[in-house]
Amino acid sequence: MASPLVPATRGIVRMSGDRVVEILRRVELLSEGTTDRRARRYRACVQLGDPFGAIDVDVMLWPTTRSYTGQPSAELHLIGSLPILDAVVDRLIAAGGRAARAGEFTMRSFLAGRLDLPQAEAVLGVIDAEDPSTLDHALEQLAGNLSRPLQTARGELLNLLADVEAGLDFVDEDIEFIEDGDLVDRLGSLRSLLRQASGQLRERSASSSAFEVVLRGLPNAGKSCLLNALTQTESAIVTEQAGTTRDSISVSFELGGYPIRVTDTAGIESRPSNDPDAEVLAKAQEQAMEAVSRADLCLWCVDATEEEPDDALEYLRLLSTQRQPHKKVVENWGVLTKGDLVSEPPRWADDLSDSVSKVMMLSALDGSGIGDLRSGIVEMAERIDATEIGSVMGTAARCRGSLVGAIEAIERAMEATQLQAGHEIVATEIREAAGLIGDVTGEVYTDDLLDRVFSRFCIGK
Ligand SMILES: Nc1nc2c(ncn2[C@@H]2O[C@H](COP(=O)(O)OP(=O)(O)OP(=O)(O)O)[C@@H](O)[C@H]2O)c(=O)[nH]1
Ligand SMILES: [Mg+2]
Structure with a gap:
């Protein structure tokens, strides 16, 4: 159940998984013959039997993998009465569904590559937000305005790394895939980009x-x-x-x-x-x-x-x-x-x-x-x-630490190139920088980090 477990005017039941369409058919919330693959919204009726009878449901259906979780999924919007919502969930479970674990929706979405770690933490931030300013901050992060430039930077570092490493394979033949001057220039512009991102983060965490x-x-x-x-x-x-x-x-x-x-x-x-x-x-x-x-x-x-x-x-x-x-x-x-x-x-x-x-x-x-x-x-x-570990403040501090580390590694790579210290060393530093940015965007992650983030979600999010 995606809505909180308190009485409210509307309740939401969220479903995700390969069998969403099949289960909706079984409970007659989707008619048998439909094979439309577009996302759609429609009104249907679910039979709950005594004492509730038939209940109107607004169904939002994403029948393919093009959804928040990267799996077929659906949202059922209906009257917010807890006994009725419980009855609907029971009906779906009887038809072959299973209750979600805490954070499972966001976890699936993360694993499907729809969200990166700052965004997943931002979802947590939205849930946890206690005042409007924290909420704004979390929403801003969710929009990914920090993630995108960092992903670009990481992609560019991996390209550079590929060029440098390719050169290492052909070192005997004296073939260079990238000129040292060019390498230093490109590292320099990446450094500016990361400095800007780190400055933005500092400003943001200082203000909110x-x-x-x-x-x-x-x-x-x-x-x-x-x-x-x-x-x-x-x-x-x-x-x-x-x-x-x-x-x-x-x-x-x-x-x-x-x-x-x-x-x-x-x-x-x-x-x-x-x-x-x-x-x-x-x-x-x-x-x-x-x-x-x-x-x-x-x-x-x-x-x-x-x-x-x-x-x-x-x-x-x-x-x-x-x-x-x-x-x-x-x-x-x-x-x-x-x-x-x-x-x-x-x-x-x-x-x-x-x-x-x-x-x-x-x-x-x-x-x-x-x-x-x-x-x-x-x-x-x-x-x-x-x-407040895992909160927005924790995220900002953690991201900033990784970014500062990445900037330092890039500087060492530039210095090693200028001093002609050998492309093995340059490659190591670039790999380090890409890894640290990966920590921020969640592409490289450790189990305990994942656990820490996802275990704090409430069920249905
Ligand atoms: N000797 C001494 N004088 C101080 C110290 N701190 C403040 N003063 C003096 O106390 C007076 C008032 O200081 P402010 O800092 O303006 O006091 P305030 O609490 O901001 O006052 P308002 O803005 O009027 O509410 C000034 O004349 C200061 O020089 C101190 O640590 N030692
Ligand atoms: Mg004063």
């Missing part, structure tokens, strides 16, 4: 699956200063005046190989509605709240020089009772800012630890504690990544 860190706190707590120190940029304006930051500011960078995005927000503040700044301030708070709802990690900044930061502590207490609905893992840490101005943590620091999972003191001015914050962020990104 970056680890999100959000800075919050009262006005003047030192959030903007911390953003600049953490990202080693001058992205945010810092002044002595409370209320400097209005629009949220995001900076993307990499830490320990992870794409991280830090967002600085306006200080927590509200004004009476007759205040001239009330409207812009309310909008700024909305923007900040939106950033918090996307956050993997929220850093609650409290000025360590404050005597009694009651407002900040009260806010944190409230916060500890809230949950972000879209994320599996979210953490809140307390950050005592301006640590260079105090000799020891303030006595209210203990109160903070009731509401957050970690408290740290740092100074954006002298840099103390910033290193610890960075390594804490990397540690958490690693932890999240480990729980």
Whole structure:
């Protein structure tokens, strides 16, 4: 069954295999004489007996191998009642069908060469997607806009490899199938193509699956200063005046190989509605709240020089009772800012630890504690990544690793050609590069990789 096992208005039963046409005939969803080989959609009726009687079904039939799975297949669209769907599945099984195993549809499609590994993982991404941005990303990947240029590159590498290896067979006769200059040129253009693909991947993973860190706190707590120190940029304006930051500011960078995005927000503040700044301030708070709802990690900044930061502590207490609905893992840490101005943590620091999972003191001015914050962020990104293996984020990281390896192998091949180190070495490097790209497009695959991808599909997908 392709539809989820919850009540819905329409249900879908999907079938694939050599006997689809035969089974449809047996349950009278296809009339005996039909031999049309084109894909088609038609309405028919299935007899389920008591208590359901006859049920209308929209049948979509792909009678030949030109289908998603590369086998004859069909989809039965009908009313979404679970007992009726179960009865239809039982009927099909009685007529010679068998229930699909988890991921079997996508697996068949993959084995038939209809999907490559990034696309198969993208199907998983679509199923797993928890928010619209992950879903968009998965759909984009499914459309194969990464796969096609990589397949072209791999094909071209295999052609080059064939030329180089052919030359090796005739080395005694001094016949060359490809000039060294030509070889270096063609490797060079492949390198540019792969660099472009790798850049695209980096951009994509930075925009949609970056680890999100959000800075919050009262006005003047030192959030903007911390953003600049953490990202080693001058992205945010810092002044002595409370209320400097209005629009949220995001900076993307990499830490320990992870794409991280830090967002600085306006200080927590509200004004009476007759205040001239009330409207812009309310909008700024909305923007900040939106950033918090996307956050993997929220850093609650409290000025360590404050005597009694009651407002900040009260806010944190409230916060500890809230949950972000879209994320599996979210953490809140307390950050005592301006640590260079105090000799020891303030006595209210203990109160903070009731509401957050970690408290740290740092100074954006002298840099103390910033290193610890960075390594804490990397540690958490690693932890999240480990729980999301096989997800879109994992795919992007894995693909990028292989592409970087392929680019390096191509560079070594170019160097070996220029140094006339021998075409055996050049061939080895080209083979390595083609293999690594093959890992990405799924043409070379290992059993455990396949298992990892397909075992996580739900049945019917
Ligand atoms: N000594 C010291 N001063 C700091 C530190 N961090 C920030 N400041 C000062 O604190 C003031 C406020 O810093 P900002 O970073 O603008 O504070 P903010 O939280 O972004 O403030 P708003 O944008 O107004 O909400 C500035 O005068 C900074 O120079 C620090 O680590 N040490
Ligand atoms: Mg600021």
